[in-house]
Amino acid sequence: MSKYWSKMAKRTDPYVPGEQIDQKGIIKLNTNENPYPPSPHAVDAIRLEMDRKLQQYPSPTMDSLRDTIAGYHQLRKENVFVGNGSDEVLGFSFMAFFDQDKRIRFPAVTYSFYPAYAKLFGIPYEEIPLARDFSLPIEAFFQSDGGVIFPNPNAPTSVYLELEYVIEVIENNPDQVVIIDEAYIDFAGASAATLIDAYDNLLVVQTMSKSRSLAGMRIGFALGNSDLIKGLTRVKNSFNSYTMDRLAIAGAEAAINDHTYFLQTTKKIIQTREQVISRLKENGFTVLPSQANFVFASHYKLKANWLYERLKENHVLVRYFDKNPIKNYLRITIGTDEDMDTFFKRLNTVIAEQTVSF
Amino acid sequence: MSKYWSKMAKRTDPYVPGEQIDQKGIIKLNTNENPYPPSPHAVDAIRLEMDRKLQQYPSPTMDSLRDTIAGYHQLRKENVFVGNGSDEVLGFSFMAFFDQDKRIRFPAVTYSFYPAYAKLFGIPYEEIPLARDFSLPIEAFFQSDGGVIFPNPNAPTSVYLELEYVIEVIENNPDQVVIIDEAYIDFAGASAATLIDAYDNLLVVQTMSKSRSLAGMRIGFALGNSDLIKGLTRVKNSFNSYTMDRLAIAGAEAAINDHTYFLQTTKKIIQTREQVISRLKENGFTVLPSQANFVFASHYKLKANWLYERLKENHVLVRYFDKNPIKNYLRITIGTDEDMDTFFKRLNTVIAEQTVSF
Numbered sequence: 076m077s078k079y080w081s082k083m084a085k086r087t088d089p090y091v092p093g094e095q096i097d098q099k100g101i102i103k104l105n106t107n108e109n110p111y112p113p114s115p116h117a118v119d120a121i122r123l124e125m126d127r128k129l130q131q132y133p134s135p136t137m138d139s140l141r142d143t144i145a146g147y148h149q150l151r152k153e154n155v156f157v158g159n160g161s162d163e164v165l166g167f168s169f170m171a172f173f174d175q176d177k178r179i180r181f182p183a184v185t186y187s188f189y190p191a192y193a194k195l196f197g198i199p200y201e202e203i204p205l206a207r208d209f210s211l212p213i214e215a216f217f218q219s220d221g222g223v224i225f226p227n228p229n230a231p232t233s234v235y236l237e238l239e240y241v242i243e244v245i246e247n248n249p250d251q252v253v254i255i256d257e258a259y260i261d262f263a264g265a266s267a268a269t270l271i272d273a274y275d276n277l278l279v280v281q282t283m284s285k286s287r288s289l290a291g292m293r294i295g296f297a298l299g300n301s302d303l304i305k306g307l308t309r310v311k312n313s314f315n316s317y318t319m320d321r322l323a324i325a326g327a328e329a330a331i332n333d334h335t336y337f338l339q340t341t342k343k344i345i346q347t348r349e350q351v352i353s354r355l356k357e358n359g360f361t362v363l364p365s366q367a368n369f370v371f372a373s374h375y376k377l378k379a380n381w382l383y384e385r386l387k388e389n390h391v392l393v394r395y396f397d398k399n400p401i402k403n404y405l406r407i408t409i410g411t412d413e414d415m416d417t418f419f420k421r422l423n424t425v426i427a428e429q430t431v432s433f
Numbered sequence: 434m435s436k437y438w439s440k441m442a443k444r445t446d447p448y449v450p451g452e453q454i455d456q457k458g459i460i461k462l463n464t465n466e467n468p469y470p471p472s473p474h475a476v477d478a479i480r481l482e483m484d485r486k487l488q489q490y491p492s493p494t495m496d497s498l499r500d501t502i503a504g505y506h507q508l509r510k511e512n513v514f515v516g517n518g519s520d521e522v523l524g525f526s527f528m529a530f531f532d533q534d535k536r537i538r539f540p541a542v543t544y545s546f547y548p549a550y551a552k553l554f555g556i557p558y559e560e561i562p563l564a565r566d567f568s569l570p571i572e573a574f575f576q577s578d579g580g581v582i583f584p585n586p587n588a589p590t591s592v593y594l595e596l597e598y599v600i601e602v603i604e605n606n607p608d609q610v611v612i613i614d615e616a617y618i619d620f621a622g623a624s625a626a627t628l629i630d631a632y633d634n635l636l637v638v639q640t641m642s643k644s645r646s647l648a649g650m651r652i653g654f655a656l657g658n659s660d661l662i663k664g665l666t667r668v669k670n671s672f673n674s675y676t677m678d679r680l681a682i683a684g685a686e687a688a689i690n691d692h693t694y695f696l697q698t699t700k701k702i703i704q705t706r707e708q709v710i711s712r713l714k715e716n717g718f719t720v721l722p723s724q725a726n727f728v729f730a731s732h733y734k735l736k737a738n739w740l741y742e743r744l745k746e747n748h749v750l751v752r753y754f755d756k757n758p759i760k761n762y763l764r765i766t767i768g769t770d771e772d773m774d775t776f777f778k779r780l781n782t783v784i785a786e787q788t789v790s791f
Contacts, residue, residue: 077660089670130646288488291679302435312447
């Protein structure tokens, strides 16, 4: 701690992202990236934008991109806020809708960035334990003091909550904002985006880092009532007028417009996921019912931490969280079929070694 | 105001950026962009990076870019923080070094984002009036309660403060952070970056939006003692792990490395600036001594607001601030020689019309 740090810098407990190792031969299944490249139309749009004026600021209002996202979700531009990855959009949401004197609620097992935002901004929070089957106990989110946030599907569990239950949480928090963090929704069931017109207190946050293959370009967005979007915009315009660069804006718009490619790649990932789940079960794993581009799995005998380390030595990166009640689980991103074949080959080597050493 | 907004969203008073009009035939001299394109090497580096994996997250630590910036300034990577434009870097700096119970100081005429950050984060502030010649009265910044921030050269005045006076401000605030916002330093005299090793409480913020022609790519950075950089990094990692996308990182690094192009374009802008100052004076303007890529000018007879409006009708955008004591000044960005010829032609038309109408 330095004497020059503010109270905010001192009290915060930063998020630790998954390892970003760029090494040939490594199978990277640890940060839920899409194994397929972005839409060729997105790449073309970025190339085209490069020939325009990179020396000039981007649009501060990003109207064209917001129009495109609104069209896709059958909403209006006024219902759309865009930003530098859904992490930034979530950060602005904590600033715009949560307060230092009212406790918010989120699941005890969830995206570990939520407590980091809360500590940074001094927002008190209550962590709601999951049910034994890792589902969300929805009644525990009713009548919150300061608001609610949870991912759907939840991370790192991959478990999806049906929309009828999401609605119950929204309806039972009429005076608070309920944020549904839908980073993985395109691999799951219905999105709460269809509820925007019905509920003034609902904010839906999505990202183009997963289903749109643009993690490297940092694009996220929020959908909500125009008053919520105005609140987010006030905060953003008090922090950074231009949060997305020209190339990210151009790529994002083209990615949304290429619906065919999006359907193709998400469908393929879902197919691979179902095969991976079967194969993991054959190899002695319990796997939670996944509706994401990753699975959450626990071996009946081998410790998750040990598996994580041994897989890493064998050039396979998965994610491990040293925290109860998930310390015996691994989060494994769905790669290409080829990636997953290599994963299982190396996993089998690791498991075989262990059997020999008994 | 919505009942769903936080206290933060309610109390803030957002910054209003200059108009971003993308229209053929318009001469855009209102947001201090560089009239020249970025270094061809930067453009090549972006193209090259596009062929790598846009579906994977960028580096969260941005080591390679930080190394490059450090090398340029004869510092170490641990002295460098990079972010999504210097606006974001300044926002994180307000969070990391200023507090809600200690009053900070900045000039009364300055970058109008400072009060926006302060209101957003509830940081009390004192606005120090400029001297009659628009210079900074440095003693008024000594022994501040909570810290000091000012641009050097100042904006929108374009006036530069010699380093010996900057040092006095730093030395007379030993227990507070002094932030020197050097957005325009490459068009001016010596940078305070050379003082980093000598003063633990100094943070220097720079941008690639002006002298590096990359406004459209959103790249800024801070230089300081490693403890200050750690504080900034803690705050950033509690808000957004990946603030710069892959293409911005690649372009920034190559732009720093192309020193020849940088010297060429900044030298050219300074030459044009000196000619513009002479011509403005010939046309009845008082012009402050500029060390930026813009000038701040007041006509002896014609009101600045009227000139701003009439120039806009004639497809020339400059910036006007309706605020004392600068309400009779225009801020005019330095374009190419050709841009400035057109500017003077249209300015002369406007002035001639006015004379006729008398």
